Amino acid sequence: MKTILSSETMDIPEGVEIRVHAKVIEVEGPRGKLVRNFKHLNLDFELITDHTTGTRKLKIESWFGTRKTSAAIRTALSHVDNLITGVTKGYRYKMRFVYAHFPINASISNTGTSIEIRNFLGEKKVRKVDMLDGVSIVRSEKVKDELVLDGNDIELVSRSAALINQKCHVKNKDIRKFLDGIYVSEKGCGFGFIVIPAAADYDDEDYFITSKEHFDDDLIIFALFLSLS
Numbered sequence: 001m002k003t004i005l006s007s008e009t010m011d012i013p014e015g016v017e018i019r020v021h022a023k024v025i026e027v028e029g030p031r032g033k034l035v036r037n038f039k040h041l042n043l044d045f046e047l048i049t050d051h052t053t054g055t056r057k058l059k060i061e062s063w064f065g066t067r068k069t070s071a072a073i074r075t076a077l078s079h080v081d082n083l084i085t086g087v088t089k090g091y092r093y094k095m096r097f098v099y100a101h102f103p104i105n106a107s108i109s110n111t112g113t114s115i116e117i118r119n120f121l122g123e124k125k126v127r128k129v130d131m132l133d134g135v136s137i138v139r140s141e142k143v144k145d146e147l148v149l150d151g152n153d154i155e156l157v158s159r160s161a162a163l164i165n166q167k168c169h170v171k172n173k174d175i176r177k178f179l180d181g182i183y184v185s186e187k188g189c190g191f192g193f194i195v196i197p198a199a200a201d202y203d204d205e206d207y208f209i210t211s212k213e214h215f216d217d218d219l220i221i222f223a224l225f226l227s228l229s
Contacts, residue, residue, distance in 0.1 A: 005063055008069040009048070010077050012056040016084055019046045020058075025080055029087030030151050032134075036079060054221075057112040059172050086152035089190030093161045096185045097145035104168070104182065106147065112136040115147070120168050121180055127167045147182070 012018055016044060019026040023038045024223055038045065044061040060073050099106040102122040106115055115137055117127040131137055135156050140146035147164070153155040161184050168181040
């Protein structure tokens with residue numbers, strides 16, 4: 001069954017400018033500008049003003065939509081909310097090196113837009129990862145063996161972290177035992193962080209095992225070397 005009209009609105013905070021043109025949303029704030037294309041969704045986007053409060057709002061409508069189309073309204077609003085957070089607070093991911101014997105060496109190049117990883121599992125191969133547009137990476141000054149990724153677009157920051165993680169996968173070994181790699185330890189916006197590990201126990205003398213249930217209910221298990229904890 002189709003619903004004649006489904007709609008939801010969201011407030012536009014002060015200091016943020018939103019422009020809508022042909023389902024392309026442009027959000028501009030103190031940290032910069034982000035653009036997202038919603039042309040693949042059968043939705044209508046409109047900027048309105050609440051006459052009682054005078055606040056600006058973004059309205060998203062769906063005419064004669066199915067259940068999936070109506071559900072996409074909330075998804076689109078969540079994406080726009082992430083854009084607003086990005087241009088006002090920004091996103092930061094922190095990653096930690098995990099190793100049992102061979103120390104992982106990393107050097108930042110191209111003024112914080114790429115990283116070169118060496119000595120992973122003792123290999124001579126140099127693993128180079130370029131950050132996606134608008135993402136910067138630095139070595140932490142306070143914490144040993146920690147990387148800090150900053151950016152405005154949550155998808156680009158998280159994907160850059162994923163590219164680093166994927167470059168350091170152990171091949172042809174039991175990954176339950178060989179836990180070497182680079183893993184996300186904290187993430188958040190406005191530099192208020194969600195710490196990934198919640199419960200911890202010692203698996204053996206070499207590794208410190210931590211696990212945390214992720215937002216999508218998938219169990220993430222990763223390791224921090226004992227000397228770094």
